[in-house]
Amino acid sequence: MSRKSSPTPAADPQAAAQPADGPLDASLDELIGYALRRAQLKVFQHLVSRLGAFDLRPAQFTALAIIQQNAGLMQADLARSLAIEPPQAVVLLNKLESRGLAVRVRCKPDKRSYGIFLSKAGETLLKQLREVAAQSDLDATAALSAEERQQLIGLLHKIYR
Amino acid sequence: MSRKSSPTPAADPQAAAQPADGPLDASLDELIGYALRRAQLKVFQHLVSRLGAFDLRPAQFTALAIIQQNAGLMQADLARSLAIEPPQAVVLLNKLESRGLAVRVRCKPDKRSYGIFLSKAGETLLKQLREVAAQSDLDATAALSAEERQQLIGLLHKIYR
DNA sequence: TATTGTTATACTCTATAACTATA
């Protein structure tokens, strides 16, 4: 479909694209959102490939870290903290539990909810994963100095905190 | 499923989650990748809601900007520049063309390919969209000063350029 | 034979509505 009418082109269709003497997206260079997305994609893909060796996704690593720091939290809290919907937290936790990295423990007072904890294996793995993630961060931002990394983190925190 | 065996929890299951005296994800604070993702999501969602008024997605806005700056480029170039696969470029362009914002013009020398151009309507709309995007950027990063924004853009460009 | 654009397809991610079991 859509090979029909041709609205008047604004430029001369005979004019060829200019030779690639620069990035094609230079006119978006001043947008923070665009730069953020490009940089985030690169750093994210780095981490994805590193975590791939453990058959884990970034969200699963993040979940493990949050569970460790907030042992006993409920699924709803985990979902909110990960900025995902409760149904997504279910499948994520199912995966972690089936791999023996985390456990759901029925709450005494309110039998509807669970307390979520890391298993010993989860604790051990998470320690490794933190190193992997830190190294992936360094690799993906190799163009930055240590001070620039701290500067960047500070600026990013200002945006979303 | 997965309500069966319980690997030994690493922490005492009776211990309650600590009161929310801070963000649940503090232990990830030093990861650039994590901060990048959180900030990117916020800025992106801002833009999504602003562009929603035009029934456009961020990728479509980006495509319009790239087409304008590289009038006559081929679909393969557009796909590479957007970091998407050629089949995605097809449906994206179909949408832009059906809305009369861009046109495909058969190439003279190589009849397999098209030159892609903005229509007059596309040019006019893009001018508005640039202002919308710039304002969305400012809104989403209201916590930053003008100098901090420039600093941030510079650091982000270092990462992905 | 290789390349441009296309179709069909599948897999992930994300979001919503509806269900259960407890409260």
Added chain:
DNA sequence: TATAGTTATAGAGTATAACAATA
């Protein structure tokens, strides 16, 4: 009735294989 967790489902976004027309 309200809440925690769950199921089912649908919609984006993304990736791959296979095909048509052209080179």
